[in-house]
Amino acid sequence: MAVNVQKQRKLSDYKLSSEQGRLAVERGLADAKWYLPPVPREKMQELLQRRDWPALRDTMLWFALLFGSGIAGLALWGTPWAIIPFAIYGVIYASTSDSRWHESSHGTPFKTDWMNDALYEIASFMVLRESVVWRWSHARHHSDTIIVGRDPEIGRQRPFSLFGLALKFFNIPAFFKYFESIARHALGRVTAEERLFIPESEFGKLFARARIYLAIYAGVVALAIGIGSILPLMFIGLPNLYGAWLMVVYGLTQHAGLAEDVLDHRLNTRTVLMNPINRYLYWNMGYHIEHHMFPMVPYYNLPKLHELIKPYMPPVYNGLIEAYREIIPTLLRVAKDPNYYLIRPVPPAPSQSHTPQTSTLITSDAAPDAEGWVNVCDLVQLLPGEVLRFEHRGNVYAVYRTQIGQLFASDGKCTHGNAYLADGFLEGACIECPKHNGRFDIRTGAVLRAPPRVALKTYLAREHNGQIQIKLG
Ligand code: FES
Known part of the structure; x- marks a missing residue:
């Protein structure tokens, strides 16, 4: 069902310092109680158990794909055949690092926490996200998911143009914004917006990381100049332009075209059942409603959680194609009418309690x-x-x-x-x-x-x- 009831948005409404942010607090939308389906206590305890092996296995395979495609690209460099390994390398490097970054930011894939932190730092670098900034912005995204003026990670801010959306498939302008941001942080400067969600005690770490990122990029550029070839940049830097498209394909399924300012993830988030390859590449983030409701559940247990709470969920999308049959016309319409969004059908909720009946x-x-x-x-x-x-x-x-x-x-x-x-x-x-x-x-x-x-x-x-x-x- 489609409706047209939201107030006309302006891009400035999405700023955390906006009047809209103040209104969200006033209306009880900030750090609020969200709908949670009931889950039997013992079942939830089972789902919360972390193990090292599944994430270790998946991460070793991930690095093998990365290094394997990289080495093939290096071997075939100078021939037209190099396009194939670099197409794979770019997607692994710049797109699939998104879900690794995401999961490890929650500290849930590995039982051994230093492994979560190590993966988080590596994946943050690969996906062009400053690890300190995004750790804090993502906490806010989970408190205030798609609450305008509160959530710093709203991807499809209204109004938006289709041209702007198309640029995202090449990671423009995020690519340039990232380098502007790390240069600013390397100089020890933060914006007023950043001060609203990053604690001052983290600034030292933020500046140090930015200097490390800059040093790495400077080294890669120097090497490229030194050898007179863009080859080093094909491994670090350029993948975020030529390989980020799959991140957008997956990412649009999460919240695009759905409601803003609601306290029910079933209305602002999608769960898309994907094939095994996409599930591996996206680390089960297709189960996105489940993840938002219960972020403590590690990615490998999300399918089981999905089965448990299915009766309380809106209809799922069977695959990316089915999801995009809805997303594309919705985005085309939102591009013309920023006031438009979809309401997903949800079954009548037997409980609106904040407590998920697990304690x-x-x-x-x-x-x-x-x-x-x-x-x-x-x-x-x-x-x-x-x-x-x-x-x-x-x-x-x-x-x-x-x-x-x-x-x-x-x-x-x-x-x-x-x-x-x-x-x-x-x-x-x-x-x-x-x-x-x-x-x-x-x-x-x-x-x-x-x-x-x-x-x-x-x-x-x-x-x-x-x-x-x-x-x-
Ligand atoms: S409410 Fe944020 S970690 Fe507990």
Whole structure:
């Protein structure tokens, strides 16, 4: 069904400093509660498990494709046959790095976190995204997906021209904007817009990375000049012009032509079932609604998540061709009428609750004892490896029992945003926030993974007379 109800947009509305951004906050669209389908707790715990092997296997194959096509391109350089390996190399380098960048930014593909960080830095460089800037912009994209004036990653800003869209297939003007941006950051300058979503404590890292990127590009250009050939640039630099087209083909399926300013990913995001080759190249990001709803689920578990929540989802698209049968006419129309967007049919939702029914909630008004201890629940209500939400006299806490049976407690809301930690993923002594994958050490409250920057407040917890207690005094 198509409707025509949105206010006429201006490109300036999309700036984070715009009046539209202020209005979004006023209207409760910022860091808001989104629709989530119910998922049985034990099923979700299974889906959240990370393993190193699937991502390691896929990444080794990815590098093999990259190096294999690169070496073939080098061997055939100077002949017309070089076009074939470079066409493959360019797509692997500049298009498929997008989904590797994306997944590793969430810290979910690998169980071993340094591997996520290493892949993130490499893929960020390849896809022309400054790793610091985009780590923060992507956190905002997940809080405020396609909320105008709040989401810095809205790809199809209205109005847009078809010519401008066509240029994106060659990564223009993003290519030139990137070099302007790294040059500015290398000089130690940030824009007012960037200050709205990048914490100042990250600026040092941002400037250092920009200088490294510039040094690499300067080295490649110097080498090209030195040997009198563009060959070095065919490997680093030019792939982002000649090989970025597949990133756009995949990327348009995510949100193009769908609603803005809604709090339901089923209305502003698409899930496209792809063939095995595209699923590999895109790292299952075709399951995009599922990813936005549950960003803690690693890419290799998204098909299982899709099966679980299918009854709550709008109809899926069976392949890219089916998706583009809708996307192309929609974009043609939006180009003429920026007010136009599609409303996707969604089944009646049995629950609009923010809590995805994956955590146990216990409420109590009981007064603490003389030493400040408060009963939370019976021992059996908190099994090893579980976390529950405890609401006491208007405050929210998270109470944890690790796999080895130790009890811990902390404030129940993430220090970064509007999310209950009890909906997160507990592994060892680390709790991962369900919203942007921020991580905390539950023993000390220390931040283990951004975007949170403020430590959690922790409390003593114990077993006492068959009860779990926390000390709030
Ligand atoms: S709300 Fe952002 S990491 Fe928790």
